[in-house]
Amino acid sequence: MALNPDPSSAAATAARPLLGILLKVLATLAFTLMAILGRSLAGEIPVGEMVFFRASFAFLPLLAWMLIRRIPLRSLRTQHPALHARRAATGILAMFTYFSALVFLPVADLTAIGFASPLIVVVLAATLLGERVGAYRWSAVVAGFAGVLIMLMPHLSGEVQSGWGVSLALANAVFVAFTMIFIRSMSHSEAPLTIAFHFQLCCAVVSGLTLAFDWVTPTPEQFLVLVTLGILGGIGQLLMTTGYRHASASTLANFDYAAMIWAVALGWLFFSEVPVVEVFVGAVVVVGSGLFIVWRERQLGRQAAPAERSH
Numbered sequence: 001m002a003l004n005p006d007p008s009s010a011a012a013t014a015a016r017p018l019l020g021i022l023l024k025v026l027a028t029l030a031f032t033l034m035a036i037l038g039r040s041l042a043g044e045i046p047v048g049e050m051v052f053f054r055a056s057f058a059f060l061p062l063l064a065w066m067l068i069r070r071i072p073l074r075s076l077r078t079q080h081p082a083l084h085a086r087r088a089a090t091g092i093l094a095m096f097t098y099f100s101a102l103v104f105l106p107v108a109d110l111t112a113i114g115f116a117s118p119l120i121v122v123v124l125a126a127t128l129l130g131e132r133v134g135a136y137r138w139s140a141v142v143a144g145f146a147g148v149l150i151m152l153m154p155h156l157s158g159e160v161q162s163g164w165g166v167s168l169a170l171a172n173a174v175f176v177a178f179t180m181i182f183i184r185s186m187s188h189s190e191a192p193l194t195i196a197f198h199f200q201l202c203c204a205v206v207s208g209l210t211l212a213f214d215w216v217t218p219t220p221e222q223f224l225v226l227v228t229l230g231i232l233g234g235i236g237q238l239l240m241t242t243g244y245r246h247a248s249a250s251t252l253a254n255f256d257y258a259a260m261i262w263a264v265a266l267g268w269l270f271f272s273e274v275p276v277v278e279v280f281v282g283a284v285v286v287v288g289s290g291l292f293i294v295w296r297e298r299q300l301g302r303q304a305a306p307a308e309r310s311h
Contacts, residue, residue: 020247023239024255030236032262035107037229042103048210050099055203057230076197087182088202094175097168104165106273111263112283113169119144120177140289147285154276192241253294257287
């Protein structure tokens, strides 16, 4: 599950957009592989334990990157601990609901429902940040939510497990949206690496507290899967952060949806899980709505640029 470093903090001076796109697509692959591993352990390893390994071992690629780039530890200091705590709170809830949903839903279904997050961000940006949202984007949001309802139809059959999966997936989409909003508000004062580090630290501590209440000693094979799961999460975070250094946020947002390709392919390969028609139809509607919002924001940005230069 991708909890993005702030898209709005992407380097405006993107010199190599193709490299940025490649890194973003590889990031979606890393996160999907992480989800596949989580799905393979569902029902065997407690969710809190999976989150703990995800957060703890994500530090390995992060610290390795800092060592390679000679980034000093002092760069991780922050003057805004309250902002990090707020971002960590929703991020941790997003992490727990994500891995919990994997117990009940195929990876492709959870991925598709997760595409609702950017739509929720538009609503939150208008209500919490006071951003002006025009009729075009509101229409795209309404259409997107209609697509979400289409995706949910197969899971509303009355089965308790399916109902739990849907509830957790929707909760995850909401928490991810709040996290995106909070990161956006932090982007002007905090570096993406600092945000990622403090989130991983908070997540490791909070999930570590759950181990006293619910711990299953993993087999050597399960331990390897858990460690790999965490490392993949850290690699995905770094790939995405680096991608935003080479391409604009509006460009890379189009490639978030590569996750659906990976989720369908890997879900079929490892679990023989193929989404039903309603999930595909709903995903197309949601993806189309999301792409329209990206396009509309890009158009508004171009219109605003001449006005800013004239001042």
